[in-house]
Ligand SMILES: [Zn+2]
């Protein structure tokens with residue numbers, strides 16, 4: 558089969574490799590689409606401890622079930638020919654977090670597209686532990702395989718917002734105008750947020766993509782004092798929710814200072830691993846009764862919610878997919894994502910026959 562092989566930093570080559578064989582307890586999926594994640598770009602640029610080259614990466618996968626291995630017991634019937642999306646995080650299955658279904662927080666989490674071979678290939682094997690954890694989810698009626706490639710990224714934003722309790726009347730500030738930032742914006746509006754404000758110093762990009770999403774206030778922090786503007790927009794009260802969808806300390810520190818009483822902040826984007834300490838005024842948290850949340854990856858329930866939102870057209874997938882490239886052009890796709898030229902770039906391995 559054809560696969561994009563990651564040989565190391567800035568070295569991905571599309572080659573012919575042996576098609577994987579579906580073993581006991583496994584499910585083989587013919588990959589149709591695999592969207593490029595910011596993490597894929599980071600793996601490409603600086604490697605990842607769980608990705609040992611040569612490897613096939615890619616975890617935002619949709620495809621069609623090709624074969625079901627012997628001994629597969631699946632509670633929700635999965636058949637050859639089903640259109641599916643794959644859950645990324647696979648846990649050990651026995652630890653405290655896994656027993657609660659939080660496979661993303663398992664200390665021994667092994668993910669598809671990191672530890673296990675991923676979706677930048679014609680076929681992917683869903684390993685037995687993933688099958689046991691029901692990592693294969695049927696796409697709902699009306700969600701195309703291409704649209705389905707957004708489910709993983711959206712599921713991560715959903716996991717982040719699970720903690721934030723966004724509702725009617727909330728004013729939400731989002732740092733970062735990448736695909737995840739816009740997903741947070743659309744989700745917050747779908748939850749009833751009164752106003753969404755987005756901040757990104759790469760303002761040209763924020764504006765270019767922001768145009769498609771309608772009612773979001775876009776701020777250029779190079780030109781506008783973000784705190785003054787947020788205070789103006791909130792009648793001096795401060796924001797109800799801040800989400801930092803970017804790997805920037807400045808956003809975390811500044812974001813905390815934007816919150817009004819009972820405000821919630823999600824440090825959604827991680828910081829570089831060798832530079833992850835920040836200085837904050839802890840008394841802001843104390844006196845204003847603020848809540849600080851983290852979020853990492855997602856689980857099956859978040860995938861199901863993401864798929865439902867796309868099927869109900871509460872999330873318009875076409876607004877996010879600004880680029881589709883064939884597998885042969887994966888390097889170009891990664892480069893476009895890195896440059897911020899596109900919102901979400903989807904690698905097409907087999908077309909789903911739709912325009
Ligand atoms: Zn991803």
Ligand SMILES: [Zn+2]
Nearest residue numbers: 649652655663
């Ligand atoms: Zn575990």
